[in-house]
Amino acid sequence: MKVLVLFPDSISQPIGGLGIQFKHIYEQLKDKIDFYVVGYPDNNPGIKNYREAKNPILEVQHGTIITLLGHSIYFAEALKFPKPDIIHAYDWTTYYAGLLLSQHYNIPLLLTMQLSSNALATVGIYNCNDINTIDGYYLHKAHIETEWLTLQKADKIISVSNGYNKYFPSLQHKTITIPNGINLNEWIPNKKIIFPGDSNNIKVVYIGRFASMKGIDLILSAEIPKGIDIIFIGSSDGGDKHIIQSIEDKINNHPNFHYIGPAYGQDKINKLCSADAVIIPSYHEPFGIVGLESLASKCITISSRVDGLGDYLNDSNSLHCGNTSIGITNSLKTLKLLSQEHKEKLIFNGLETCKNYSWDEIADKYYNEYISLF
Numbered sequence: 001m002k003v004l005v006l007f008p009d010s011i012s013q014p015i016g017g018l019g020i021q022f023k024h025i026y027e028q029l030k031d032k033i034d035f036y037v038v039g040y041p042d043n044n045p046g047i048k049n050y051r052e053a054k055n056p057i058l059e060v061q062h063g064t065i066i067t068l069l070g071h072s073i074y075f076a077e078a079l080k081f082p083k084p085d086i087i088h089a090y091d092w093t094t095y096y097a098g099l100l101l102s103q104h105y106n107i108p109l110l111l112t113m114q115l116s117s118n119a120l121a122t123v124g125i126y127n128c129n130d131i132n133t134i135d136g137y138y139l140h141k142a143h144i145e146t147e148w149l150t151l152q153k154a155d156k157i158i159s160v161s162n163g164y165n166k167y168f169p170s171l172q173h174k175t176i177t178i179p180n181g182i183n184l185n186e187w188i189p190n191k192k193i194i195f196p197g198d199s200n201n202i203k204v205v206y207i208g209r210f211a212s213m214k215g216i217d218l219i220l221s222a223e224i225p226k227g228i229d230i231i232f233i234g235s236s237d238g239g240d241k242h243i244i245q246s247i248e249d250k251i252n253n254h255p256n257f258h259y260i261g262p263a264y265g266q267d268k269i270n271k272l273c274s275a276d277a278v279i280i281p282s283y284h285e286p287f288g289i290v291g292l293e294s295l296a297s298k299c300i301t302i303s304s305r306v307d308g309l310g311d312y313l314n315d316s317n318s319l320h321c322g323n324t325s326i327g328i329t330n331s332l333k334t335l336k337l338l339s340q341e342h343k344e345k346l347i348f349n350g351l352e353t354c355k356n357y358s359w360d361e362i363a364d365k366y367y368n369e370y371i372s373l374f
Helices: 017-029 063-078 092-105 117-121 134-153 169-174 216-221 241-253 265-274 289-296 307-311 325-337 340-354 359-373
Strands: 002-007 034-039 050-052 086-090 109-113 156-159 175-177 202-207 228-233 257-259 277-280 300-303
Touching (some): 216 325, 289 300
Parallel strands (some): 002 034, 034 050, 109 156, 202 228, 228 257, 277 300
16 A cells, blocks of 8 residues: 655654654554655655655745645655555645645545644634735635645544544544554653753743744743743744744743753653653644653643643643643642642653553554555
8 A cells, every 4th residue: 555645744853743643653554554755854754755845945934835835845746756545644734735636646635633724723823924914814814725625625534632623523524533642661761861940940841843822922921930940942943933032032031941952852751751840831732742741751741731632631640721821820839839649649640641642553543544545
């Protein structure tokens, strides 16, 4: 079976859960399926049949326009591979290219709902600089309409959480939920990381994309209790420039805020396992794989529990911060007051939660979906 995958993330240095997920799916299924991947420019993707979707117009540094242009780039690069049996498009940013390829070859189209431009709009996040201008309105509308067209024509949709399915009630007849996962056997640190700031302070980590949907502005405007350091981990690639600038400004003016760059692979495991807590105050979150990574790291997990986060985070394994700066401040105060017994209970329940999200089982579910369309 030949599966052509359109994939807008790095495999070797993933920006989000999308890259982490496909890396595991590929490793689990590469002996059963011939994968052909058109993906993000990556120096070492570790995939046999891989073509990069490169932006040919570097002078246009506008994410919305680059994404729209990207559909033609993914389509053109995909045509250089042998005819596939199935098209699998990850994320709305590759959906329309997937639809065109599916129609070109007259083969099934499988979509994975990792993030949605239509769903983002419900929380006021638009694919333009200013939705109140005519140009901004139509740039955003181009995204939501191409996404909706492809969702309607797809043969099957995989959603990463039950919490995200609420945005598309009319598509449930062809939607199946397959979450992200975690491998506890590989989530083992081999080095203790010393974070910046006072060594006696509680170290609370934010790790991931520096994007508006992640609620970073809430962290920056919260009143951080004394004795807590906030540690930002992530890459500026794929981030919102105004969020990155806000982080820089905060770090320059507040000694308990720190940025230590991106982290991948074993380095990420070491850093998360060295933290006391991980905070995920997202406004919008299809799944939130960092939540599982936090639980696996034996950290205290603090989250908004929106959308997919609510599938697996609850009072038994985590703290709730909501979507306000006051909520974050209160959750950090609660963190400082947690008894050792309460911490141990949250950590134990978190590890038990992780056992329900095995990559082996998730890969088997993906394989079954491929078979059903073959």
